[in-house]
Amino acid sequence: MNSFASASHAQSTALPFSRLHTPVEDLYPRLFDAILERRIDEGSRFTEDSLKAMFSASRADVRRVLTQLSHEQIVVLRANHRPRVAAPDRELIRQTLHARRLAENTLVRLACQRPQPDDLKCLRTLIEREKRAIEQARRGAAIRLSGEFHLQLARMAGNLPLAHFLRSLVPLTSLAIARSQGSTRSSCAWQEHLALVEVVERGDVSKAGMLMNRHLDHLEQTLLGSDHGHCAVG
Incomplete structure (x- = not known):
């Protein structure tokens, strides 16, 4: 301490x-x-x-x-x-993840309807910074940048109240990841983020929703489940 x-x-x-x-x-x-x-x-x-x-x-x-x-x-x-x-308990983490799933399923679909080149470039820059932080063993930065990716994707969606709502959830999730004993592996988060960007760029609403759900499944398993084989994503 x-x-x-x-x-x-x-x-x-x-x-x-x-x-x-x-x-x-x-x-x-x-x-x-x-x-x-x-x-x-x-x-x-x-x-x-x-x-x-x-x-x-x-x-x-x-x-x-x-x-x-x-x-x-x-x-x-x-x-x-x-x-x-703060030291969020398991129930608060569970409720936060549930709220994120509800918000991000909508936000990623909205983002598919208006994928602007500058927004996509910003997402790829965040992914590169996240990847670099992982390679340099800067775990705190990697977790924070992983969360920033989700917030930038939310801004792309064009729904300010919903994006603001997600902004209230992501930092707490990042703290939970940092405190989790089972979240030592974060190297695959950037790859999942890159896959999301590619389907958003194509405007593939169905595939984007599927990938986001899978992405959040991994996060839930990391923070609430016993399967430590999944990566921690923000």
């Missing part, structure tokens, strides 16, 4: 983050990756000051990112308490 004390103590015993200046747009993925890699976990004792020192970020930026992570159910914020990483 990591243990963070006061800001002054954190400066001498900080986790191995770079001390380069961190703009707020980079702070969210770096902090989220640290949580997904369990360098910061549910047992960690951290403060705004300790994060400010570690990331060379302003207190306002740290607070903004913590608030965002709180809205995503990744971090728990309570008055007069230190922030802490």
